[in-house]
Amino acid sequence: MGHDALPYEPPVCAPGEVCGPGSPPPKDFVPPHKVKLKPFFIDRYPVTNGQYKQCFDAGMCPDDCHAGGCMGDFFDVYHATDPLLADFPVATVTFEGADAYCRWAGKRLPTEAEWERAARGPQSFDYPWGNDAPDCTRYVCDPGPPPFGWAFYWLLPVGTNSGDVSAEGVHELVTSAVQVVHDLYDPFYYQSSPYEDPQGPADTWSVFHTIRGDLFRRGWLAGNIVFNNVSSPLPAWVRQGRPASGLRCARSDDGAPAARENFHRLRQRVLLGGRLSPRPGAARRVGWRSARTLPPD
Numbered sequence: 001m002g003h004d005a006l007p008y009e010p011p012v013c014a015p016g017e018v019c020g021p022g023s024p025p026p027k028d029f030v031p032p033h034k035v036k037l038k039p040f041f042i043d044r045y046p047v048t049n050g051q052y053k054q055c056f057d058a059g060m061c062p063d064d065c066h067a068g069g070c071m072g073d074f075f076d077v078y079h080a081t082d083p084l085l086a087d088f089p090v091a092t093v094t095f096e097g098a099d100a101y102c103r104w105a106g107k108r109l110p111t112e113a114e115w116e117r118a119a120r121g122p123q124s125f126d127y128p129w130g131n132d133a134p135d136c137t138r139y140v141c142d143p144g145p146p147p148f149g150w151a152f153y154w155l156l157p158v159g160t161n162s163g164d165v166s167a168e169g170v171h172e173l174v175t176s177a178v179q180v181v182h183d184l185y186d187p188f189y190y191q192s193s194p195y196e197d198p199q200g201p202a203d204t205w206s207v208f209h210t211i212r213g214d215l216f217r218r219g220w221l222a223g224n225i226v227f228n229n230v231s232s233p234l235p236a237w238v239r240q241g242r243p244a245s246g247l248r249c250a251r252s253d254d255g256a257p258a259a260r261e262n263f264h265r266l267r268q269r270v271l272l273g274g275r276l277s278p279r280p281g282a283a284r285r286v287g288w289r290s291a292r293t294l295p296p297d
Helices: 049-057 066-068 095-106 112-120 257-271
Strands: 038-042 179-184 209-212 237-242 250-252
Touching: 038 112, 112 179, 112 209, 112 250
Parallel strands: none
Antiparallel strands: 038 250, 179 209, 209 237
16 A cells, blocks of 8 residues: 655746746655455445435435535536436535445445555556556547536546456546545555554544545646656545545445345335335235325324
8 A cells, every 4th residue: 555755856947937846746645555454345436426316315415515515616517416417426525425325325435445455456556457557548538528518627427437447347446536435634644554454543633534536637636746657547546635525335345245235225215215015925015105205294
């Protein structure tokens, strides 16, 4: 987990230009260190706006921008409840919204170490697909004109960047919306993180949780990182803290996944106003309905 510090390369100024010393790349991913994790599962794809809206409609997830106070530029037009964005990745939820969604789905947010293990594989590659620099076989280099009036940055529907896939079949870890994890963000955490199942710092000056992924593809965050001669997509060991993001969920491999997942599927149907089928062999027919479908008192 982690990576060596990147060399500082001052910006190249044009003749007669005064461009200053520039900023050195961050060191919050330093030093590289070994981590031992318990077995776990992680979602193949990022959560879409349509999936998040199901949780919102069930009354179990907050409105993404209402809770996060999103405003300005990208956030004015990118909203999880917009039906035009149903297939696009969630990008504006807070940690509370992401945590609520995963709990509603019968899962949890991955730890930072679990996310990095999924993104780097058993050989700790720089990218999900290996150590080769990203190119147009890994993500869509020319996405066309920006949709919905977006001016400077836009995402693509989940599944578009089919080349961003790990050897274990996890998609779009570094070419989609950034993804929040369980851990609070501390730029110095790697200097003292535990060997077994790190959960992030118990207390930190930051109120943000760590986000992982491209951070963002247009170099909006961590824009002073250049690796393999590219600044985007960024390698899978880059980390940052931020109040709003996307997500994918995880689940511990505790030996009893099927029954729990079936329970949560039934629970979701009830919360969305669906009916449960009777148990085979039941003495009488019993249907469950969401309280929202009952007539008023």
